[in-house]
Amino acid sequence: MTASQAGAPSAPASASKTYSHVTCLFCGLHCDDLEITRTGQSLQVSNNGCHRGKSGFERPLVHAVPRVAGKTATLDEAIAAAAAHIAKARLPGYGGLATDVDGVRAIMSIADKSRGVVDHALSEAQSRNIKVLQTSGWFMTTLTEARNRADLFIIASDVQAFHSRFFEKIVCAEKTMFADTPPKRTVVFLGEGFDASAAVGPRIGDVVRINCKLERIGELISALRTLHRGTSLPGEDVAGVPLAQLEDLLDRCRKANYGVVTWVPPGLNFPHADLTVHQICEFVKDLNVTQRFAGLSLGGNFGVPTAASVCTWQSGYPLRVSFASGAPHYDPLRYAMPALIASKQIDCLLWLSSFIADMGPPDTDIPTIVLGTNDMQFKKEPDVFIPVGTPGIDHRGQIVRCDNVVSLPLADLQRGAGLARTVDVLAAIEAAL
């Protein structure tokens, strides 16, 4: 087993340096065209960032040291305390998991050894997709393919709210490699209250809004599928949308050379949203019988595709895996971390959150170890706190993009913060078990 991203320890911060082609950590698109200037220990996004990236990279470096039971401790003491909590746990939980590939590898290793359970903080949203993958599958595309090829985008979530450069980079892209004069694209917003302000510019043709409640997108798509099969529908509307408008949308779909339906799993935050994803994916399959169409799932913030991918290739299953028996056991309901915490089925929680301070541990009186960003604040002091570096800022790393195909390198921006790497901390805790 390699910790292939070990990298050299952070160099001491020198006066000023500009880094190009920097990968942004702060949403699942992982734009890698950022230019970042470091002055001393401060970072500034000098080109190509969005507000989310800017606030992530530019957060001030506050001094933090490990704490055990609220008291300042050395790293070794904190590691020993963490190991003691895990060693005496009957079922330790490993949650959060906002980390890079090596961080997840280290979590998998210690969870395997300590017979724990692994889950990511955002896996509820991701599970809406995974349920569909595991029951019927799908036909998907990726960001570059959509950017060049799509002539119709159906936007079935508030994409702009989650990924503020998606329209700039994909939908409104100036050029396409398949035409010297790039044709205009049709953009259909299917839902309610979505921010459509970014769907502007020379590439954008018709912008169509079909207003319906989020919870009823699935019903609308199901109606489209029915119409596509040539069956007529009773009544005059579906989910408040006139049938004529649906017929028009179907006509646009059928005329598209390459249509893309995109959604953001965390944006479909209502019960049984997997059924909406399922309808979208089946509609895409229906259309592909005679033409080309594809799904494009976004989301994937805070390393959730990374956690699911590494967990899958190492254990066979995409998170919510328990090693309690010594072998991996998968149960996406039983091993959901929020439920395990609420029911106190786990008796020790290691919470890993190395991207942003806001993603702290859930409120619980279960003994909690936090490997967190240096500026993390707590309502309730965890039993052990170990500040760790952010991959892509304080050390090198790798991360998987929302389309689950592309992964990107993360740079060391050399703040010289002296923060430990997650992988080293976890390896030391594991060695002490």
Add this chain to the structure above:
Amino acid sequence: MLIKFTGGKVYDPANGIDGQVRDIFVRDGRIVTPGAGEAASQEFNLAGKVVMAGGIDPHSHIGGGKVTIARMMMPEDHQGHEVARGDLTRSGCGHAIPSTLTAGYRYAEMGYTAAFEPAMLPANARQAHMEMADTPMIDKGAFVMLGSDDYFLRLLTKGAHKDDIKDYIAWTMHAAQAVAVKVVNPGGISAFKFNQRMLDLDEKHPFYGVTPRDIILTLGRSLQELGVPHPIHIHGCNLGVPGNKDTTLATIRASEGTPIHLTHIQFHSYGTEGDMQFSSGAAEIAELLNKSPNVSIDIGQILFGQTCTASGDSMRQYGNTKSAHPKKWVVMDIECDAGCGVVPMKYRDKSFVNALQWAIGLEMFLLVNDPWRIFLTTDHPNGAPFTTYPHLIRLLMDKTFRNEMLRRIHPGAQAATILGTITREYSLYEIAVMTRAGPAKSLGLKDRGHLGAGACADITVYDDNPDREAMFTTPAFVFKNGEMIVRNGKIVKVVTGDTHVVRPEYDRKRVEKPLKEYFDSYHTVQMENFRLSDEEITEPGCGHAPGTCGCLVIHPTGART
């Protein structure tokens, strides 16, 4: 420290040794010729045992996005096949699409010391290497996919200078950290994105106007001129389509003497005769292969049971979704670079088509004369999981067993195959060629796949059990770099394995100027980040000599012409 392996029957085809009793000496992980009177500090008495180099699987989907999609889609593949953590080994799971860790352990326990991922998309190379890094015990390497990527097709369409094409191929091999180049459904993956459902050898791509023949020949000749040891690795047009034997025959003829490797040829050897309009083309193809010394093949044997197919061939895999079992599948268009299709499949011996596929693969094995040009594969997991290799070896080595199995399959398929009339039985020497020496030679791994002085001491020792399936399932010992890693089929030491790459010469400055423009105009990843650096795939500061611990092994190329 000098280690002596005494008295084993050695099968080392690269050095012409066919079962003679020989002593083998190992020092510092390499096979050596000891000085006169030099005493060994450790000795293994292998009297009566069979000794071969470690097995090398030249085509096995062990890492990369599509394999992980398959793992994620198929929890039912893993359930009931969980593997608990051991004293030395991590937990995992595994049947058709095992977890990376389990795959590494299983390969080693079966006497294999290397496996090559044959379909690494450039856009997914980083993840493929992550997964290979998490596959312990064995050496790894990957073939990078070209031929349906828009950059290559644009070069071809505009009639780019052949040096520009060669530079791009070399750049891609460097960027993706590859050991060879594969083409999958040449141009077809791209054509499918334009809603083309089939692309035969001389059919024009609907947008670029080039044909699969142009693509294959350009890649084949360029690789030869770049001095890359392994010839273009071809997954041809029309995979799985009845009648595709004609395309395969035409592809062999189209090579015009340029070295080519036709992979999983079983899936490309179908005729259209008989009531079911599905018949064997193996005899016809084997006859042409026997006369075509520039062509090598691997089989992609199917064996009965549940598996999950995973391929870069989105066009043909979409066609195969009709046969998905269970009824779920993933097809993807990927990054103006490639595609993939993941389709679960259950091969049944009572299905006419599946049974005949089984027979076609075996016919091909037995009708191709030269074992140096045919490699033993199931196209893991597409024909069957790699763990079925010992069973497959027995089918090849034991005519009585083979005919017994033949009698169990669909009667129509029995009637449609000449398998029962073939009396050939593979020898241990031929098995050693097909599973070690041949693949190593073809991939340019000069110090692997043989037991001569200077070779890496990857050695497998078997009991000479007449039940060849039992023999190849449980080796007595496996040594990796001279260290014992397996005893009686159980892991006794966990090692990492190396990553093999080939780096043909190219003009980086010249190729990166237009590439940078291309990436900036059309891509969502920066060219600089598309490239996978050495630091990303090696263990930094490991302190070991190259080639001893998950490090990169860079194999030499021939001179560029």
